[in-house]
Amino acid sequence: MSDVGAIDSTLAQLANLLGTGAPPTPAPPATPTPPPPWPPWTGDASDRAGEASSKLDAERTRMHSAQVSATGIINDASRITLAARGRMAQVRAGWESDKAALWPIVNTPKGRAAVLTAGHRRIGEAGGVIRDTMTEMSGAAERLQAVGLDLPLTPGPALPESPQEDQRRQNQIEAFKQVFGREPTSPADWATAAALDPHTYNPNYAGVAPQISVVRIRPEPGQGVVRVSQWIAQRDVTSFPPWKRDFGNDRGPSMYFDPEDTKVTTYIDYENGLVVMRQNPSIELNSEGGPGTVKVGTPNGSVTQLPDGSVRVKYDAGNPFAPGFATDPKGILADHQVTVNGDLVFTPGPDGVQVNGTRTNYPSMEVYQDLPNGTTRTVLVDPAFSGSSLGPALNLPRHHDVGLGGSVFAPFDTGGWNPKYDVRAPLPATPFGPVTSPPSVPPLPTGGVVHF
Numbered sequence: 001m002s003d004v005g006a007i008d009s010t011l012a013q014l015a016n017l018l019g020t021g022a023p024p025t026p027a028p029p030a031t032p033t034p035p036p037p038w039p040p041w042t043g044d045a046s047d048r049a050g051e052a053s054s055k056l057d058a059e060r061t062r063m064h065s066a067q068v069s070a071t072g073i074i075n076d077a078s079r080i081t082l083a084a085r086g087r088m089a090q091v092r093a094g095w096e097s098d099k100a101a102l103w104p105i106v107n108t109p110k111g112r113a114a115v116l117t118a119g120h121r122r123i124g125e126a127g128g129v130i131r132d133t134m135t136e137m138s139g140a141a142e143r144l145q146a147v148g149l150d151l152p153l154t155p156g157p158a159l160p161e162s163p164q165e166d167q168r169r170q171n172q173i174e175a176f177k178q179v180f181g182r183e184p185t186s187p188a189d190w191a192t193a194a195a196l197d198p199h200t201y202n203p204n205y206a207g208v209a210p211q212i213s214v215v216r217i218r219p220e221p222g223q224g225v226v227r228v229s230q231w232i233a234q235r236d237v238t239s240f241p242p243w244k245r246d247f248g249n250d251r252g253p254s255m256y257f258d259p260e261d262t263k264v265t266t267y268i269d270y271e272n273g274l275v276v277m278r279q280n281p282s283i284e285l286n287s288e289g290g291p292g293t294v295k296v297g298t299p300n301g302s303v304t305q306l307p308d309g310s311v312r313v314k315y316d317a318g319n320p321f322a323p324g325f326a327t328d329p330k331g332i333l334a335d336h337q338v339t340v341n342g343d344l345v346f347t348p349g350p351d352g353v354q355v356n357g358t359r360t361n362y363p364s365m366e367v368y369q370d371l372p373n374g375t376t377r378t379v380l381v382d383p384a385f386s387g388s389s390l391g392p393a394l395n396l397p398r399h400h401d402v403g404l405g406g407s408v409f410a411p412f413d414t415g416g417w418n419p420k421y422d423v424r425a426p427l428p429a430t431p432f433g434p435v436t437s438p439p440s441v442p443p444l445p446t447g448g449v450v451h452f
Helices: 003-016 044-105 109-149 163-180 187-196 391-395 405-413
Strands: 211-216 225-231 236-238 245-247 264-269 274-279 282-285 291-295 300-305 311-318 339-347 354-360 364-370 376-382 399-402 416-418 423-425
Touching: 003 044, 003 109, 044 109, 109 376, 163 187, 187 211, 187 225, 187 264, 187 274, 187 364, 211 300, 225 339, 264 311, 274 311, 339 399, 339 405, 354 376, 354 405, 399 405
Parallel strands: none
Antiparallel strands: 211 274, 225 264, 225 364, 236 245, 245 282, 264 274, 282 291, 300 311, 311 339, 339 354, 354 399, 364 376, 416 423
């Protein structure tokens, strides 16, 4: 696929995330009729019946109010959708104008570079539309959930979990206990337990386990859990040599993604003080286009933490089917090896975590923050540069800035001190290690000379 075709495909896929049908616009419910006059009836039975009637009328009023609120929220969501489609249409129209202006020189080196620059800019704009829409939709969902919490509901019978769900839950409990010595109880605990689970449940994985590494960090209570997914939107893609096809994740952004439905998953559990790096198995297509050989690679990386709680995560995860030279940082490809890699800084603050740094142009990345109050906020949705099946081969060797880019590395690169030469030095990075013996970032200094 040409550069123009790949950009066309990516923009079309992002636009498809907003749907095409008319969103619902329900009318507000009619005001309920008042209860009939109370009959001429006296006595204890009448009093009890009157109390029951008054309670029912109050509940009916509450339900009507909830329905009015829900109707308004649903209509707000419809307006959000239509506004997002309009913004996306403007982005795509801008890309069409770019193509028309650059078409006479598109087959020249200068023209191709201009097309790629314009396309990257338009993909970034489209990604911004998706990110903003998800944030607005998340807010609407929270408001709708709050309406539901006010309804007078009677709990129904608990449905039994399937054997696999029951086993998966037990596996998560055991994985969490192995690291923390106790069972999970809070939402943050359970989120991290899912990432630590050393099993896979998708039958296409054929029972091959993920590779999971961890680093303990200093907790930052109140920041919850930051979940990062790097995933491939297509069903299958052409890999970097030996030019075979691998399965993708066949999905769009998902606020509540399954940690095994990604290529690389990173969790930063600020409540419990743990960073989890998880690489899921890769699946080759067989000759009939179905799931074939399954292998898993081992991710590499390190973690550094500042006194303000900012966490720097360097990561490198290679395709286990790729030849060694393609993933060797000291090999012939040097700094452009064909791996999912990056250098990201997660900075907590009163308004939530921010993410900045640099990463490969492929695959797509999504970042969410689960807060202790039960809400989830979208931190970042960064689509892959290419939506074509050649994305891994053409884009993994290249990188782009996320947010403020490499400027956020300075406190990490100069936060230490070399006493021998009396100069600033990088803060020590802690490599990821096994869950059976998690390494830890250094503790904060308790005294001594402060260097400015």
